[in-house]
Amino acid sequence: MNREELLQHLQERFSDAIVGVYEKSAKRIYIQIQADSLVRFAQFLFKDIGARFNIASGVDGRTQMEILYHFTVEDIDLVISLRVILPKTQLEIASLTSVFTAAHWIEREIHELLGVNFVGHPQLTRLLLPEDWPEGVYPLRKDYKEWDPNAIRDRGV
Amino acid sequence: MPRTILPIGPYHPLQEEPEFFILTLEGETVVDIDLRIGYNHRGIEKLAERQAYDQITFVVERICGICSTSHPFAYTQAVEDLLSIEAPPRAQYIRTIVAEGERMHSHLLWLGLAGHFLGYNTIWMWCWKLREEILDVMEILSGNRNNYAMFKVGGVWRDIREEDIPVVMKKIDSIIPTLEKLHKAVMDDPVIHARTKGIGVLSKEAAIDYCTVGPTARASGVARDIRKDCPYGVYDQLEWNMIVTHNGDVFDKVAIRIGEMFESIKIIRTCLSQLPGGDIECLVKNIPPGEGIGHIEAPRGECFHYVRSDGTNRPVRHKIRAPTFMNLPTFKETVVGGAIPDAAIVLAAIDPCYCCTERISVRDTKGQTVYSGEDLIKLSQKKTEQIKADMGR
Amino acid sequence: MGILDHAFLKSLWVFHLATGSCNNCDIEILDCFTPRHDIERFGMQLTGSIKHADVLLVTGAVNRQCIPRLKRIYEQMPNPRLVVAIGECALSRGVFVHSYNCPLPLDHVIPVDVYIPGCPPRPEAIIAGLIKLIEQKKNPKDQPQA
Numbered sequence: 001m002n003r004e005e006l007l008q009h010l011q012e013r014f015s016d017a018i019v020g021v022y023e024k025s026a027k028r029i030y031i032q033i034q035a036d037s038l039v040r041f042a043q044f045l046f047k048d049i050g051a052r053f054n055i056a057s058g059v060d061g062r063t064q065m066e067i068l069y070h071f072t073v074e075d076i077d078l079v080i081s082l083r084v085i086l087p088k089t090q091l092e093i094a095s096l097t098s099v100f101t102a103a104h105w106i107e108r109e110i111h112e113l114l115g116v117n118f119v120g121h122p123q124l125t126r127l128l129l130p131e132d133w134p135e136g137v138y139p140l141r142k143d144y145k146e147w148d149p150n151a152i153r154d155r156g157v
Numbered sequence: 158m159p160r161t162i163l164p165i166g167p168y169h170p171l172q173e174e175p176e177f178f179i180l181t182l183e184g185e186t187v188v189d190i191d192l193r194i195g196y197n198h199r200g201i202e203k204l205a206e207r208q209a210y211d212q213i214t215f216v217v218e219r220i221c222g223i224c225s226t227s228h229p230f231a232y233t234q235a236v237e238d239l240l241s242i243e244a245p246p247r248a249q250y251i252r253t254i255v256a257e258g259e260r261m262h263s264h265l266l267w268l269g270l271a272g273h274f275l276g277y278n279t280i281w282m283w284c285w286k287l288r289e290e291i292l293d294v295m296e297i298l299s300g301n302r303n304n305y306a307m308f309k310v311g312g313v314w315r316d317i318r319e320e321d322i323p324v325v326m327k328k329i330d331s332i333i334p335t336l337e338k339l340h341k342a343v344m345d346d347p348v349i350h351a352r353t354k355g356i357g358v359l360s361k362e363a364a365i366d367y368c369t370v371g372p373t374a375r376a377s378g379v380a381r382d383i384r385k386d387c388p389y390g391v392y393d394q395l396e397w398n399m400i401v402t403h404n405g406d407v408f409d410k411v412a413i414r415i416g417e418m419f420e421s422i423k424i425i426r427t428c429l430s431q432l433p434g435g436d437i438e439c440l441v442k443n444i445p446p447g448e449g450i451g452h453i454e455a456p457r458g459e460c461f462h463y464v465r466s467d468g469t470n471r472p473v474r475h476k477i478r479a480p481t482f483m484n485l486p487t488f489k490e491t492v493v494g495g496a497i498p499d500a501a502i503v504l505a506a507i508d509p510c511y512c513c514t515e516r517i518s519v520r521d522t523k524g525q526t527v528y529s530g531e532d533l534i535k536l537s538q539k540k541t542e543q544i545k546a547d548m549g550r
Numbered sequence: 551m552g553i554l555d556h557a558f559l560k561s562l563w564v565f566h567l568a569t570g571s572c573n574n575c576d577i578e579i580l581d582c583f584t585p586r587h588d589i590e591r592f593g594m595q596l597t598g599s600i601k602h603a604d605v606l607l608v609t610g611a612v613n614r615q616c617i618p619r620l621k622r623i624y625e626q627m628p629n630p631r632l633v634v635a636i637g638e639c640a641l642s643r644g645v646f647v648h649s650y651n652c653p654l655p656l657d658h659v660i661p662v663d664v665y666i667p668g669c670p671p672r673p674e675a676i677i678a679g680l681i682k683l684i685e686q687k688k689n690p691k692d693q694p695q696a
């Protein structure tokens with residue numbers, strides 16, 4: 001399946017779920033989808049197309065949180081990024097751990113650094129931050145402020 | 158059988174991130190493993206948001222000292238993708254040369270440490286001695302042994318001088334015989350066979366399910382290499398082979414890395430001999446709003462960067478994914494079911510961030526220390542000795 | 551100098567600790583022990599346990615999770631003990647000074663005897679630094695600020 005066929009197939013199969021398609025270049029496609037169709041979409045890409053899940057990136061915006069799920073289809077040298085937009089009031093999305101094991105760690109990471117809740121993740125515990133990190137402080141959010149009064153940010157020279 | 162809990166780490170003096178493994182043992186068999194990382198978390202993604210685009214190359218260089226080419230490479234690819242530009246050909250060649258040099262030094266480093274953990278310090282010393290030669294080459298090319306600071310958005314900072322090329326060629330040629338000797342020593346050694354064959358097997362299905370990358374995936378028969386599949390730099394203009402094996406055990410991972418070193422030598426030689434003239438950078442004015450993705454094949458697998466710009470001189474978001482992030486969780490597959498003396502080498506086999514062996518201590522569940530880290534290495538060495546004796550050597 | 555000090559400085563055993571480094575420093579430390587640089591000729595040896603160590607080599611930008619462990623390891627070290635900070639990260643946290651996870655420089659956590667700058671310092675620099683440390687301990691009056 002080449003790039004055009006794949007794109008057409010996706011558009012037909014998921015016509016109800018796709019919000020918009022942005023073709024950045026010959027090797028990069030961004031597809032914005034409805035949050036509730038994510039698992040279905042990922043399943044199709046991973047199982048049927050044979051795409052490899054690269055990673056997910058969470059991007060904090062002013063009014064919303066974006067999560068991009070990057071997939072690489074190596075046979076046709078294409079990176080497909082599924083873009084999901086979550087409102088700041090309800091940071092919740094279905095976990096992809098049921099589709100592939102690779103999603104375990106990155107969901108934990110996004111959970112602790114950005115505060116997104118992944119529904120259905122078996123072990124949503126701390127991965128990177130220390131035990132004494134305060135609850136509810138998410139360092140990758142735009143409104144993150146230094147919370148530790150003892151921190152020294154001066155090189156002393 | 159009573160269960161024993163064996164914490165490994167978090168400190169080990171050898172390699173990358175300190176990590177903390179908790180092995181649950183039944184007798185000598187590992188029945189469960191849990192991981193705790195974060196001893197190395199420095200919040201680089203957040204730091205990148207306060208740096209200008211040109212400065213970020215230096216920050217990402219310091220993510221990992223062994224991948225100090227891979228991260229800047231992937232990052233520049235991402236920004237160039239955002240800008241839809243390409244570096245001039247000479248810069249692409251120089252990038253490829255530096256990247257392959259790094260691959261060689263990284264694989265040698267790993268091989269040496271793997272030898273050390275098998276109780277073969279000879280291999281360690283040999284590999285690291287050979288590695289010095291490659292570091293010399295890198296020093297000639299970039300001016301530094303590590304952290305080369307070669308990459309910039311749109312090109313490279315530093316040109317390769319004409320008069321350096323023969324020197325580098327000669328150095329590289331002098332590496333080949335030693336490397337071949339090393340290859341023979343490792344591949345024909347019955348003890349290494351006994352210690353690594355069939356140990357820590359990662360099946361092809363699991364490799365796909367965990368979305369592993371790089372040599373870890375290729376050892377399990379997943380023929381994926383970003384250099385071939387999604388070519389960047391000048392890899393599509395060169396002759397080289399992707400090395401794939403099918404057993405998924407530690408031995409295959411060793412074999413792949415040794416094979417790749419020979420390919421790297423080939424690539425460096427061709428690149429140096431057909432280095433085109435011309436500029437080493439193109440003009441980059443400002444970065445428009447948009448997003449870009451760059452991924453390249455680091456020594457350990459695919460390294461992935463995502464950059465989002467809002468038109469200012471700093472990115473809004475910079476996501477970095479190092480290859481080990483995908484490879485590390487496979488320990489759940491490979492270590493469970495094996496014996497403890499093998500755990501050290503299996504944990505090492507994906508070339509993570511080495512396995513903290515020097516800080517291992519075994520405790521029984523009541524919390525008394527039974528073995529120390531030293532003992533575990535000794536245990537491993539004893540096993541090697543035992544095998545040697547059994548073989549009548 | 552007493553017999554104890556003499557023996558101590560004759561064969562320093564080092565323990566190496568990464569506290570959120572990029573590992574270049576760590577590799578350069580290991581490089582000191584490999585054939586080209588061979589620091590063992592000065593009687594130094596890498597040990598696997600802090601309880602056998604005379605010198606603690608610290609690299610890295612000391613992240614939050616490491617601070618309590620670093621203190622604990624320092625406490626476990628037998629006297630006399632020396633601490634060497636290696637690399638820009640351990641000196642001033644280098645590019646990581648504004649990181650949310652690296653709140654303190656190393657010398658605010660444990661006392662440091664020698665600083666070896668560089669990113670990473672070359673193996674030669676590490677050797678020179680350690681030799682200076684020995685020299686200074688031998689003749690503390692000669693080189694007060696070495």
Ligand code: SF4
Pocket residue numbers: 219222570571572573574575576609610611636637638639640644668669670671
């Ligand atoms: S000083 Fe430089 S080389 Fe050393 S750990 Fe820090 S960033 Fe890495």
